[in-house]
Every structure is written in structure tokens, then in C-alpha cells.
Amino acid sequence: MHGKIDALADIFKALSNPNRLKIFMKLTTCCHPGTPAFFDKQGAEEAMFVGEIGKDLDIGKPTVSHHIKELRRVGIIRTERRGQNIACWVDPILIEELKTFFSI
Amino acid sequence: MHGKIDALADIFKALSNPNRLKIFMKLTTCCHPGTPAFFDKQGAEEAMFVGEIGKDLDIGKPTVSHHIKELRRVGIIRTERRGQNIACWVDPILIEELKTFFSI
DNA sequence: TTGATTGTTTGACATATGTCAAACTATAGC
DNA sequence: GCTATAGTTTGACATATGTCAAACAATCAA
Numbered sequence: 001m002h003g004k005i006d007a008l009a010d011i012f013k014a015l016s017n018p019n020r021l022k023i024f025m026k027l028t029t030c031c032h033p034g035t036p037a038f039f040d041k042q043g044a045e046e047a048m049f050v051g052e053i054g055k056d057l058d059i060g061k062p063t064v065s066h067h068i069k070e071l072r073r074v075g076i077i078r079t080e081r082r083g084q085n086i087a088c089w090v091d092p093i094l095i096e097e098l099k100t101f102f103s104i
Numbered sequence: 105m106h107g108k109i110d111a112l113a114d115i116f117k118a119l120s121n122p123n124r125l126k127i128f129m130k131l132t133t134c135c136h137p138g139t140p141a142f143f144d145k146q147g148a149e150e151a152m153f154v155g156e157i158g159k160d161l162d163i164g165k166p167t168v169s170h171h172i173k174e175l176r177r178v179g180i181i182r183t184e185r186r187g188q189n190i191a192c193w194v195d196p197i198l199i200e201e202l203k204t205f206f207s208i
Numbered sequence: 209t210t211g212a213t214t215g216t217t218t219g220a221c222a223t224a225t226g227t228c229a230a231a232c233t234a235t236a237g238c
Numbered sequence: 239g240c241t242a243t244a245g246t247t248t249g250a251c252a253t254a255t256g257t258c259a260a261a262c263a264a265t266c267a268a
Contacts, residue, residue: 005122005129013120017256018113025109028208050215063257065216084214084265095206102203104132104194121226155244167227169246188235188244 007074011098014074020067023053027077027090049085111178115202118178124171127157131181131194153189 015021030048054064068088071077076094080087119125131152158168172192175181180198184191 005125009120009122009125012116012125013255016113016117016120018109019256021109021113021116051213059256060258061215062217062259066256069216081215081265086215090208092208095208099203099206102199102206104196104199117225123226153244163226164228165245166229166247170226173246185235185245190245 008101010074011076011094014071014076017067019057019059019063020071022057023064023067024071024076024090026053027088028095048088049082050079050088051085053088112205114178115180115198118175118180121171123161123163123167124175126161127168127171128175128180128194130157131192132199152192153186154183154192155189157192 015024027048050064050068053068054061057064068077068079068086072079075091077088077090079089119128154168154172155165157172158165161168172181172183172190176183179195181192181194
């Protein structure tokens, strides 16, 4: 019942909310696609946690959590617990598929 | 009030409905992007009209019209009257921008 | 184990969306 | 003019969505 078209529409729906789109764009610029973290020049590990994501978005914690859940549901991001935090990163395969989709 | 993020989110929203996504995909495969029509081997002109679009989508005319309007509003397709019909085609510039967006 | 921090779930609510039937508009051809 | 065809607008309605406050859960640190 849930074919390819619906899955694709679901991905676009996930990106159709301004706040979710901002979250997605933040994740694409913070980390190298496919990795939950990157290393700065000093070699210290950096990562994008759920808490940081919501910082400059001016929306409540429950809402951020809800959006992260939705982005993960459609497969566009992945998450992983790190102690008290949840690290987030974009799925490079899905991004590649979307790029291909618009390569008409 | 309606910045770049919101405009982009609006485009994704336009593609987030399965029926609208089908319409979009139909238009990308029927016509050469940027042109409202193409010519077949015999040289006869072909075009994708609003009526044809709704044929195998199993939704009413008002709904098709509504979806076309929405796709045009966000700028992803363009339309042009041809006698009694309305020809539709995708805007290649917008498609290219979307492709670039996913070229992370 | 108690407290602090981080994130999730639940429940509620206002708003947005998708759809159709009916009425309407525009164009073509007679 | 009239009639047929193609598409739009209006009005209505059910469902989906975005958001928050409050309560809950998980992890760490002392």
C-alpha cells in the first residue's frame, strides 16, 4: 500500500515544514554526510545533538523531538545515542537519490 | 516574511502530496523540460494538458485543477492556454536549483 | 541514590490540507 | 446567438499537521 511514490512524497513532506527544513540544512552543513560527527582543526570531536539543533530555532523541545522523529521516520536522517545526548546526521544515500530524482 | 527557506519548504510541500508528485513526474517524462510541448517522430505536436493529466489519477477535475494551481504557485511548473486547453510543463530552472540543493 | 541534564511521550488544540459536488468561466464551432 | 468542451472557483467537510505544557524516561555525576 505504501509504494515508492508514497515514500518519496513522505520525504518531501518531511522537508515541507520550515523548521524541519532548517534542521535538515543545519545537519547537512555541520557534519560530513554519513557521519554523526566531524573533527575540527584541533582534532576535538564535534557533533550535532538534538539539544543544539533546537537552540536557534525558537521552538520547544517537544517540537524539535517530534521533527527529528519525523525526519528519521522517512529515512533522511539517522540518530544514535551518545550518553545523555542523541547525535544526528543525514543519510547520504537518500540525499544522493534525491539529487538523482531531480537530474531529469 | 516569506524568505528563501519558506519558499523552498513550499516547493517541497507541493511535492509532498502523492497525487501532485505523480502529476509532476508525469510532466517531467512527457515533455522536454522547459517546453510546453514536444514533437513526435511524425512531426505532430504533442502536449500535456490539464485534462490528460487527470486521466489515470482517479481524482476529480476540481482536485486536478487545485493541484496544478499549487504546483504553479510555488513555481515548479508553468502553464499556458492553448484554445480550450491549458498546457503544462516543468520549469527547468527550478529543477536545476533543487538538484543543486541536494548536491551537498 | 539523589539530583541534574537531555530528550521523549502524551494530550490537547488551532490551523492547514485534500477532496468532491455544484456552480461558474472561457473558448471553439456551428 | 446557442451548445459542447475544458478548466476554475466556491463551499463544505473530514482528516492531517504543528505546536506547546506537563509528565515521563534515560543517562551521568556526585
